[in-house]
Amino acid sequence: MTPAAPPAPRPPARLLRALPVPAGPRVLDLLPVLSDALAGRSDTAWHPHAAGGAPHPALRTGEPLAPGEDDPDDPTAFAVATSGSTGTPKGALLSAGALRASADATAARLTGPTAGPTASTGREQWVLALPAHHVAGLQVLLRSVRAGTEPVVVDTTGGFDPAAFTAATTACTAPRRLTSLVPTQLLRLLDAGDEATAALAAHDAVLVGAAATPAPLLARARAAGVRVVTTYGMSETCGGCVYDGRPLDGVRAVAQDDGRLALTGPVVARGYRGLPGHPAFRTAPDGTRTFRTDDAAEVRTDGRGTLVRVTGRLDDLITTGGLKVAPALVEEALAAAAGVAEAVVVGAPDPEWGERVVAAVVPLPGAAPALADLRAVVRERVAPHAAPRQLLLLDALPLRGPGKPDRSALRALATRGRPDGERPATGG
Structure with a gap:
């Protein structure tokens, strides 16, 4: 009897290494590294972080990727730190295949049915105006690699x-x-005068995301000839995966029974670094991945397909006097009010109401x-x-991450x- 052949040795686990990302033109020096990672031919996975700072300790750079965090057929390219809005940032494990799917779906949506990794080569060029260690800025570089052009x-x-x-x-x-x-950034460019507005209008698409864009700002930009595309997504979905309320090709959006938005498709991360079996992720037997967001949304179907309206984060809901308030709906109403340039709504502890609704407003000049x-x-527009x-x-809203x-x-x-309850409390 011929003895069974010994099993083939498993290849050693790849390391997750820190990738310092500089600001300014020096970021272009990273393009060869990003090209290898996007093609799945890198011998390591990367954690991008701001040059001059330290990699996030929770991502354990310098250590091997654990079982389930990598796949030789579709290697993990990046572990991108989330914005940490609900606590400690986590590392979303983005595979090369997910990033390619995201880049190709974006190109198809923005530049028409002839777009793609071959047909679009040399035809589209990106302007990078966001920090590239966050997913939105990183995607500008990766989409540029996929398009075969160097970003400005x-x-x-x-x-x-x-x-x-x-x-x-x-x-x-x-x-x-x-x-x-x-x-x-969109607001500052429009406020900067005709030359900056003309530069905006010269773009075939201006993606705007990371935070909800007030309807008056969108109307103002579009009236000036700017082709604004609102985007929704997060590190766990390779960045934006819903454009102008429509999921990208291959992405499925569902509002679950509790109103939570779930996103399924090839752009979903394979999980979080060091958190196997995290309940936010689910993988079907065929390998299709779903990410359960922390956002509430309304999802409906019309003659053009699926339409998604995000109404805010579930953990941002305010309970005042026993009644629920969705900050996004109040922000939408305030953005249309006279004298308001930007508005964010939060809840603060209140001895009488449990929580009180607080409006943080950046006024228009002179208002x-x-x-x-x-x-x-x-x-009138929401509820008493x-x-x-x-x-x-405020003179300006406090921001974190890329602009949230x-x-x-x-x-x-x-x-x-x-x-x-009547007089304004000021801060800044």
């Missing part, structure tokens, strides 16, 4: 400069120009919205119990303010 980099080391963005747009040489921004007026707007009882007038409002900082500011 806006140096944001000293802050975002509309003039630098305008110069970067002018420097593009490909037939199609694309960029990705956060709402605050100072009154709490009573904003309460009237919300009463949703009307804010405290107003914080820092709700924890606003709650702390509101707690230190005056819950008087």
Whole structure:
């Protein structure tokens, strides 16, 4: 009897290594590394982090990827730190295949049915205006690699400069120009005057994400000829996977029984670093992955397919006087109110109501919205119990990550303010 052949030795586990990502044009030095990772031919996985800072300790760089965190047929390319809005940031494990699927679906949505890794080569060029250690900025680089063009980099080391963005747009040489921004950058460009607005309008698409974009800001941009595309997604879905409320090709969106939005498709991460079996992820027998978000959403079908409307984070819901308030609905109403440039709504502890609704508002130049007026707007457009009882007038919203409002900082500011229900409490 011939003895059975010994099993083939398993290849050693690949390491997760830190990838310092510089700001400014030096980020282009990383393109060969990113190209290898995207193609699945890198002998390591990477954790991008800001150069000059340290990799996140929870991601355990320098250690091997654990079983289930990698796949030789579709290697893990990156472990991207999440924004940590609900606590300690986690590392979303993004495979090369997921990132390619995301890049190709984005190209098809933005540049038409002829787009793709071959047909679009050399036709589209991106302007990078976001930090590339976050998923939105990283995706600008990866989409550029997939398109076969070099992005033009806006140096944001000293802050975002509309003039630098305008110069970067002018420097593009490909037939199609694309960029990705956060709402605050879009607002600053529109406020910067005709030249910056013309630079925005010169793009075939301006993706805007990381935070909800107020409807008046969208209307203003589109009236100026800017082709704005709102995006929704997160590190766990390789960035944006729902554009203008429509899932990208291959992505399925479902509102579960509790209203939670679940996303399924090839762009979903394979899990979190060091957290096997995390309940946010589910893998079907055929390998299809689903991510259960922390967002509430309404999902319906119309003549064009699926339409998704995100109504806010489940953990951001405010309970005031025993009634629930969705901050996103109040923010939408406030954004349309007179004198309001930006608005974020949070809950703060209140001895009478349990929580009080707090409106943090950046006013338009020369304006100072009154709490009573904003309460009237919300009463009419949302509900009486949703009307804010405290107003914080700010020069700028505190931000975290690539441009998300820092709700924890606003709650702390509101707690230190005056819950008087009529007079504005100011901070800044």
